[in-house]
Amino acid sequence: MRVLLNKNFIIVLATWAAVWVLIAATLPLLPIDETRYLTVAWEMRKQHSWILPTLNFAPYSHKPPLLFWLINLVWSVTGGPAVWSARIVPFLVSTGVLCGTFAFARRLFPDRENMPVVAVLVLAASPFFYIYGNVLMFDMLNSLIALCAVACVWQAAQAGKCRWLLLWGVAVGFGVLAKGPVILIYTVFPVLLAPLWKKPVSLAKWYGAFVAGILVAAAIGLSWAVPAALYGGPAYAEMIFWKQSAGRMVKAFDHERSALFYLPFLLAMYLPFLLWPAWWRALRAQARGIVGSEAGRFLLCVVVPPLVCLLLISGKQGHYLVPLMPGAAIFLAAMLEKNLRDIPVPCVPFAVLGALLSAALAAPYVAPYLAFVQKDEFAHMIIESLCSYVTLAALAVTAVLYMTSRRMEGAGRLLCLSLSIATFFAHFQLQAAQRTFKYYDLTPIAAEIQSHKERAVAYVRNYEGEIGFTARLEKPLTSLAALEELHGWFAQNADGVAVVRFKHSSELSGYRVLFSIPYRGPTKFMGLVEMEGGKQ
Helix, strand or coil, rough: CCCHHHHHHHHHHCCCCCCCCHHHHHHCCCCCCHHHHHHHHHHHHHCCCCCCCEEEECCCCCCCCCHHHHCCCHHHCCCCCCHHCCCCCHHHHHHHHHHHHHHHHHCCCCCCHHHHHHHHHHHHHCHHHHCCCCCCCHHHHHHHHHHHHHHHHHHHHCCCCCCHHHHHHHHHHHHHHHHHCCCHHHHHHHHHCHHHHHCCCCCHHHHHHHHHHHHHHHHHHHHHHHHHHHHHCCHHHHHHHHCHHHHHCCCCCCCCCCCCHHHHHHHHHHHHHHHHHHHHHHHHHHHHHHHHHHHHHHHHHHHHHHHHHHHHHCEHHHHHHHHHHHHHHHHHHHHHHHHHHHCCHHHHHHHHHHHHHHHHHHHHHHHHCCHHHHHCCCHHHHHCCHHHHHHHHHHHHHHHHHHHHHHCHHHHHHHHHHHHHHHHHHHHHHHHHCCCHHCCCCHHHHHHHHHHHHHHEEECCCCCCCCCCCCCCCCEEECCCCHHHHHHHHCCCCCCCEEEECHHHHHCCCEEEEEEECCCCCCCEEEEEEEECCCC
16 A cells, blocks of 8 residues: 555656646746846856845845755756756755655654655645746745754654754754745744643753754854845845844735735635535544644644734735645645545546636637626736647546546545646646747847847836846846936936836837837837937
């Protein structure tokens, strides 16, 4: 049985690798997050500035440097900066989350041999995992670090050796280097609430080791933050020591939303299981027993208090929930695995996937008769990119997986469900590659900027690093807040060029458009302009 389950785990890893190859081949660098983070990594590499991250060659205080270091490490191994090689970082990190979930589930439930692979299959069936697993962002990295940290806490309690909390501190320190002190939200509660799941032999030693772990984490974080603050200056120091951590929690300066904002994301995180009656029956039958166990209470401490904190914190984004996924997956698996052989076919999740794919198949023919689609530019853009042959292929694969699941049992049915979710997202990745992604690909205008690299460059409407990496800029450009400022800039830089986002060509009266592309939609554009009359 163990060999079979390990084979299922290998299939999940192979599928995840195939998804990465598809994404690396078809997904352009997405503005503004991915373009910004690769621009920071590029500028650090260009300046050999491994302590101070920069954006537009000025100190960048929004994120610590660990992700940028990892990107540059991969670039050094693969022969230089490229988008595909940068995507190796999130692929390795998300693969580490899958492997870490497998190993941690085995630690938590050593007497239940099915648990590790069931936990991985539950995680691999999460839409969130496919959405955030291969993008150049910080949350999956935080998820891997948090998983390592809470595993150290569990080991400290089970082995009765508080020195494991020093390793917890090491993991938290790397979390600080990944995304700042927010890592504590995902890792501190299992330590603080230890008496709720396994009372330590000596509370004094336990909490003393916890304080020592905090000091270790602080030392790791400060080993970067102090030199960076000295290099960056007082304003940068204030940002990294206060505004980017406590400031966001108390009163967000961006992404401020109500607690209800997270509701659809929580529903989507493990949607296939919420639609599966077998899971609800398992929840009723097994919840009390799981919560009554040490491992169950531990998992609740890993997931519930951080979720409450995220609800209370002012700034909210859907991807802030990503580090909760491994713990939640293991908890769900703990309920499903108990009666693994009796798990029925997940008919409802397969039916929903089939309905969604059927809707995609019919959408190009129905859309002309739907007024709201014609008025919604984004919906129209998505629908016009749909290819019937790709959708039919996805429907066929989903049908085969459903029929296969009827002939299998237990983990095999979960495997078929997770593979169907992978098929669903691969389908839309291929569909978007047909047309939608061209509205986000800045490579053409970056190449045009490169041909004018000797001229001064301005960017209108607040530069967020959109073109720094793609155009391989080696010097700062001028960021202008509004189009009205452009005439004054050209008065001082008559030989310059400017990148402008616009909707109507009439907005560019008095300027000559050298090049333009659709940007984020067919009716919005990004153009490169110069003063009327051309280069002086």
